[in-house]
Amino acid sequence: MTPLPHEDEPARSPRELRDQVERTRHELAGTVEALAAKADVKARAQEKATEVKDQTVAKAGELKEQAVVKARELKDKAADAAARAQEKLPDPVKDKAVQARAQAARTGRVWEEKAPEPLRTTTAQGARAARNNRAVLLAAGGAAALMWLAYRRRNG
Numbered sequence: 526m527t528p529l530p531h532e533d534e535p536a537r538s539p540r541e542l543r544d545q546v547e548r549t550r551h552e553l554a555g556t557v558e559a560l561a562a563k564a565d566v567k568a569r570a571q572e573k574a575t576e577v578k579d580q581t582v583a584k585a586g587e588l589k590e591q592a593v594v595k596a597r598e599l600k601d602k603a604a605d606a607a608a609r610a611q612e613k614l615p616d617p618v619k620d621k622a623v624q625a626r627a628q629a630a631r632t633g634r635v636w637e638e639k640a641p642e643p644l645r646t647t648t649a650q651g652a653r654a655a656r657n658n659r660a661v662l663l664a665a666g667g668a669a670a671l672m673w674l675a676y677r678r679r680n681g
Contacts (some may be wrong), residue, residue, distance in 0.1 A: 636648075
């Protein structure tokens with residue numbers, strides 16, 4: 526057994542002995558508390574879980590920021606590509622598009638004047654659904670155009 530640091534000195538009085546005992550108790554209490562903390566598996570698991578949760582939240586925040594930046598970049602690229610495509614359209618095609626829009630507007634006004642009310646209501650609901658699902662409709666139209674081009678290329 527190793528001697529304690531204060532065992533080398535002989536005690537001089539009962540008061541010094543009491544002080545020595547009190548110091549030893551205090552040291553032992555600290556040691557016991559440290560050992561109890563290490564042995565408390567539940568508390569250590571909770572600390573680790575909190576640490577992992579904090580790390581996860583931080584990483585999620587970083588990934589969200591990266592996604593926002595990437596989405597912004599993709600949106601800008603898409604807008605640039607659309608602008609370049611529109612610039613490359615020949616003037617007759619642009620003129621036809623303007624004429625088609627004007628004709629569609631005239632046809633819509635005639636439709637509103639002459640169509641029965643239940644049919645107009647149903648049509649308005651369909652138009653609203655189309656506006657709400659514009660991306661899906663554009664994707665379907667693009668897919669149809671690609672299939673048509675592939676068919677033409679194969680059979681043409």
